[in-house]
Amino acid sequence: MTKTTPQKRYGMVIDIDRCDGCGACMVACSLENNVSVVPPEAGIHRGLTWIRVYSVTNEKEYPHSDTAYLPVSCQHCGNETPCVGVCPQSAVDVDPKNGIVSQIPERCMGCRYCMVACPYHARYFNWWDPVWPEGTEHLLNPGVTPRMRGVVEKCNFCHGRHHAAQERAASEGRSEIEPNEYQTACAEACPNGAITFGDLADKDSEVAKLAAGPESFQLLKTLGTGPKVYYLTQRGWVRDMAAKTPLPLDGQPDD
């Protein structure tokens, strides 16, 4: 009898009240996934950032003014994933075994329909050739291929790390990877422990417990896209902001 592998549903919980906007998650992500250094003329709308930390305020006067930092990456939508349906090239793939939404740059032709369709503005277009300062290409992560100009890219929950963990498990005769064997770079790097990553389908996992908690919410939940990235906060105004369509975030990438 063949042993069936239980279906996983990888997801993330981000505690906004712990995030202080240091940007370590963005730096770790960019280094892990060889996100290129675009030229300064890219401005704030045409850069590349698989996870982007937005600064949001409640627009009140001191002492009632408040600021929150909102890290936004691909939400890995689990229901009618918007970017999948609009891609004419089938360049967006949803792994049925774990729910990770991946971009296939070799298939992407750069039409950017997916960027228009994504309500979270979490997809980024390579407007320029990928460039790093001279001599630094040998510091890149050899496990992730740099993407070329003219294609869209986005967070894939550090797919390279997932494969590496699976290989390690297989080499040891295991069919399953342990929860602590696969962490995204952003979760690993967050100095405040604001990001928890894991299998939402495992009810005993920390990420599943946090996602099911009373302080948990999803961005633009009313759209019904079923994001697998959850957020936590005790601040009501942040929840209200996160429900607005479009998200009132400055500096989102151009469509």
Add this chain to the structure above:
Amino acid sequence: MGFSVKRRDFLGLVGGGAVGAALSPAPWKGLDDIAIWTQNWSWKPRLPRGPVEVAFTHCGLCHAGCGLKVRSVGGSPVGVHGVPGHPLSAGFVCALGLAGRYLSYHPSRIVEPTIVGADGQRRGIPFKAAVRQLGDWLDDTRSGGGHGSVAILDNRPGRMRSLAYRKWLGALDGAHIKGLREDTPINRLRAMLDGPAPELGLDIARARTVLSFGAPVLEGLGSGEAGSQLRGRSDSDKPYIVQIETRPSRTARGADLWLRIAPGTETVLALGLANVLVSEGLYDKEIIAQQALDLDGPGGYRELVARFSPKKVSRITGIDAATIKKVARRFASGPAVVIPGVDPGGGPLSAEAQTAAFSLSLLNGDVGRPGGVVARRASGTTQLPREGRLADTVELADVPDGSIRLLIADGVAGGFAIPTSLLERKLNPSEGRVVSLAPFERSALHGADLVIPSTTPFESIDEAGVPIDAPVDSMGLTVPSMRAPDYSVDSLRVLSMVAKSSVVPTITELLRGRSDRIHAGERGSVFDPSKGESVPLTEFKTNGDLWRALTSGGLWTDASATFSCPPFRLMGANAAIRDRLHRALEQPSTADGWAHEITLMPFGWRDASGDGPLPPVMAKLFRETRLRLDSRFATICPKTAGDLGFVEGDKASIKTSLGSITVEVVLDPAVVDGVVHVAVGPSTEAFGDASRGKGDQPLDLPSCENDACWRVIPAKMLEVVS
């Protein structure tokens, strides 16, 4: 039946074919191919190849010395991770540490020795010629200079390398000058103690209250791990953090209580808190009765603080009297840590503010008790392998103006910016020369007469720092994970080549010597990063075993020390500081009658290298997200902007009597009315350049004439007409 093709049939065939083709994958494939054909890269990305290795080291980019796990492929470090269980950093690595390896290839890296010629132009020279030139200048200075005419500016004093500097300077009657560090103010506390005091550290982890005067407690103060641990702990388990700061920093926003204080009034608030402690009898009466030397009597501390009633202090600081009383009572309820912060761009608090702040620690009996100020034993650091006189270590502010004829700047990254004007004032006006041993162009050293590039932290072995919040001494090494380029040279090698009367040991000799003395001390434990556990030092049979452990990324930590607080002076021993404390209620005068309409407060971002370059990936990300605005932006509150006629996005000129900078206006309602904040540090343009004109301009504006402070600068803010 004949077959004929009519015009209509032909057109139908062509039209049908076109429609059919449009519905087929062919045009899409064509579009895709065209897209791919246009994807011609200007370079061929060569990802590293070769054997995979994992090594452990410590980060040398700041004094925190976080433990690192470095993954290398083909000899290139392709990934940096924290080390879980590390006694100091506990798995923490800041953004700068993650990307720090890219600094070795930063565009602002100096790749050859340079000298400023008689025509004022900088040109490259061979290494031997540069060393010969330094030797000639040294001879000139020795023949005509007095005490302190040769000086070394050491950005990370306290290392074995620093001792070698002091020995080298001792033979020249030179001065060893401390650069800015987070723990610089602790020396002010040591100066308040009557008699010799050990090295001191802050025991934040066990404190009940943290009273921070602008220190980045939640942003990576000290070991870096401290802030993350404080955020992660439950409310009942963590210290209550009171942040006393004008700027709405990340720590201010995340603290349990943010006291948004009026600019430059920290001294008044500290004395106001002392007033409550003394008047309500909340101080440690036993300690004060036995050890305080200046509490009572004419001009004593009690008389001083009596004039700082909460009501009066409230009018000056903007903090209401009830809050002052509440904070004082909370402070007195258990062990507390007071941290007079040093800002990476705004520099230190005034000497009297530091003294007033630390007087609270002494009042509360926190010096020498767990959860307060604790002692670290200096193990193996106070002796050099060879005998020799050591030059005294002095603060930059205490160096007489115009006294230095040859200033050699150590190459290590300090992370704290210093105004060029402050350095220039210490130089002899006619004969002062500056030699930089930094690996990068750095703003304060932009005019260095001679530059001899040194190695970056990932390329050379050195000592990692001991963070401010480490309660015990430690020794960890920055083990090289990259090969040092041929054009870089260790600073001690430069000194050994020009030394005429003393022998300068190599850095490896110095570190090995300390390791051997630690081994002989048989105290403390050694952390093995590959196993994530510590073992007692006594398990290391030979000194060679310990050295191998340290050069494999291990960390020795000392056993904790006990320390009884000696007699002390609550106002310090310095008469000038005591005088300034007594005059703290006087309104600050405006220099040179310069009528100012706004208060400029420069600041720096923690872990974004205040005076060094920024890795390109950080520059890019902060540019795109505007999470850390650089010196091109000025943050003011909407009311101030309205009063001055500005709206968000306007261009403005901030002027003082010394110059001006042009900035873009950014509005933030949390900024104090009448204050403008401008960051000092590497520009996020041009891949994070920190060289001249790239982020250092705000520090051209303060005069630093009174007490080497540049936190509060009277200025004007004018519209820029394009």
